[in-house]
Amino acid sequence: MSKRVGVEVSIACADxxxxxxxxxxxxxxxxxxxxxxxxxxxxxxxxxxxxxxxxVESEHSAMSACIGSAAAGARTFTSTSSQGYALMSEICYIAxxxxxxxxxxxxxxxISAPISIWNDHADLMFARDVGWIQLIxxxxxxVVDLIPIxxxxxxxxxxxxxxxxxxxxxxxxHVIEPIIMPEKAEIQKFLPPYKPQLRLDPxxxxxxxxxxxxxxxxxxxxxxxxxxxxSKAVIxxxxxxxxxxxxxQYKLVETYKTEDAETIIFSMGSISQTAMSAVxxxxxxxxxxxxxxxxxxxxxxxxxxxxxxxxxKNLVILDRVTAFNGGEISAPVALEIxxxxxxxxxxxxxxxxxxxxxxxxxxxxxxxxxxxxxAAAKDGELGPYQFINVRE
Amino acid sequence: xxxxxxxxxxxxxxxGIAITDxxxxxxxxxxxxxxxxxxxxxxxxxxxxxxxxYCPDMVYTxxxxxxxxxxxxxxxGCGICAKECPVDAITMIMEEVD
Ligand code: SF4
Ligand code: SF4
Numbered sequence: 001m002s003k004r005v006g007v008e009v010s011i012a013c014a015d016x017x018x019x020x021x022x023x024x025x026x027x028x029x030x031x032x033x034x035x036x037x038x039x040x041x042x043x044x045x046x047x048x049x050x051x052x053x054x055x056v057e058s059e060h061s062a063m064s065a066c067i068g069s070a071a072a073g074a075r076t077f078t079s080t081s082s083q084g085y086a087l088m089s090e091i092c093y094i095a096x097x098x099x100x101x102x103x104x105x106x107x108x109x110x111i112s113a114p115i116s117i118w119n120d121h122a123d124l125m126f127a128r129d130v131g132w133i134q135l136i137x138x139x140x141x142x143v144v145d146l147i148p149i150x151x152x153x154x155x156x157x158x159x160x161x162x163x164x165x166x167x168x169x170x171x172x173x174h175v176i177e178p179i180i181m182p183e184k185a186e187i188q189k190f191l192p193p194y195k196p197q198l199r200l201d202p203x204x205x206x207x208x209x210x211x212x213x214x215x216x217x218x219x220x221x222x223x224x225x226x227x228x229x230x231s232k233a234v235i236x237x238x239x240x241x242x243x244x245x246x247x248x249q250y251k252l253v254e255t256y257k258t259e260d261a262e263t264i265i266f267s268m269g270s271i272s273q274t275a276m277s278a279v280x281x282x283x284x285x286x287x288x289x290x291x292x293x294x295x296x297x298x299x300x301x302x303x304x305x306x307x308x309x310x311x312x313k314n315l316v317i318l319d320r321v322t323a324f325n326g327g328e329i330s331a332p333v334a335l336e337i338x339x340x341x342x343x344x345x346x347x348x349x350x351x352x353x354x355x356x357x358x359x360x361x362x363x364x365x366x367x368x369x370x371x372x373x374x375a376a377a378k379d380g381e382l383g384p385y386q387f388i389n390v391r392e
Numbered sequence: 393x394x395x396x397x398x399x400x401x402x403x404x405x406x407x408g409i410a411i412t413d414x415x416x417x418x419x420x421x422x423x424x425x426x427x428x429x430x431x432x433x434x435x436x437x438x439x440x441x442x443x444x445x446y447c448p449d450m451v452y453t454x455x456x457x458x459x460x461x462x463x464x465x466x467x468x469g470c471g472i473c474a475k476e477c478p479v480d481a482i483t484m485i486m487e488e489v490d
Binding site: 097098099100160197198204205206207208209210212215216218219220222223224226 | 399400401402403405406407408409410411412414
């Protein structure tokens with residue numbers, strides 16, 4: 001029986017990678033992801049983990065090495081953040097287009113300038129379009145559980161895509177939490193050895209990543225699009241399998257006190273824990289408020305999200321990134337949710353708030369303020385988005 | 393000539409459009425790109441083989457008489473052979489619209 005131990009989430013994340021029998025880790029350290037990579041290099045150096053650790057000279061090289069490794073059929077892991085992700089991004093598109101499963105932990109951090117090592121979702125947002133599956137952990141246990149889950153989803157024959165596990169930098173990556181570390185044998189039962197469908201093999205030569213002439217590019221993109229679309233069902237299936245085996249059940253969309261909620265707060269990541277505290281406080285004052293969080297941002301679970309929010313009159317949608325879109329439309333998360341609502345001819349009052357940028361704290365009071373703002377607003381008063389906690 | 397590549401349904405593509413039959417570049421009909429066609433004047437040709445050497449697409453093969461013959465399945469009409477021929481035996485002529 002596994003027991004709960006107090007451990008830093010980054011260390012636990014690296015240990016979970018170790019439990020998954022990875023073959024290759026290629027990564028470059030960047031705050032706040034550093035402890036994950038450092039600990040993995042320790043595990044390899046001290047002989048606890050039988051894997052190749054490739055200490056590359058940049059994130060661009062890290063992802064390039066990971067692609068080579070995954071193409072050779074090895075179970076592959078890397079990790080990054082923010083600017084590192086930006087440097088890596090050119091190659092990230094290729095990993096998904098070549099349909100190479102691998103797992104990357106992203107310790108979410110703001111993007112410069114000004115230089116900020118602190119947490120927001122700027123990297124998570126720009127990585128929306130690289131064709132990877134994006135999973136989001138809210139607290140330590142989830143991060144640990146999502147690592148084997150991510151490998152199993154990505155390696156599933158019906159998916160074959162790379163998977164990101166997002167965890168908030170510092171507010172999650174650097175906290176010490178009581179975590180149940182699964183037994184190795186249990187993980188091996190859950191995650192069978194990786195059997196690649198196609199791999200680099202001198203006996204059976206293949207070309208990966210050839211030129212796609214105009215005659216084939218559209219078809220290649222359609223095939224990749226289908227793969228990501230179809231992954232949604234597999235993700236829920238793997239969550240269910242994990243739940244059955246380990247007793248911790250995850251869903252594409254997680255809800256908290258939403259059944260009778262008039263106002264629903266929509267958030268992602270560790271900030272949701274504060275949102276739930278705020279809901280408890282507001283509920284104690286008789287206000288009908290709930291929280292909805294996405295566990296999976298790509299593929300975007302529109303149907304499940306709509307079912308979770310359709311009963312509410314007011315929506316408070318958090319975006320943890322500056323949109324730079326001209327100010328006449330909402331920030332990315334709200335834009336996507338509005339598209340879900342539009343397609344279903346549903347028109348609740350929507351307030352879109354930019355919060356928690358570059359490590360700025362978001363308090364229970366901030367949540368109450370946002371809920372009040374939306375409840376009190378008349379039609380059209382809320383605008384496309386507004387900053388919270390900005391000094392005038 | 394081999395089947396032209398790439399003209400298939402998205403459902404039939406290999407994973408990540410990997411190429412699993414090595415060397416299939418020879419099936420790619422680069423001749424489709426051609427606007428002008430090189431034609432050799434055998435009266436002038438000295439059979440020196442420069443066109444064979446310079447052609448970037450291995451279009452030329454030597455025939456029984458020692459002349460170099462173009463394969464228009466691959467010839468993309470770049471004109472390098474006509475430029476390099478030391479006796480100006482190759483003329484680029486406009487392809488007919490059909
Ligand atoms: S035109 Fe270009 S491709 Fe065609 S035969 Fe001459 S050199 Fe080769
Ligand atoms: S380069 Fe000119 S002369 Fe030489 S073989 Fe070719 S066509 Fe003939």
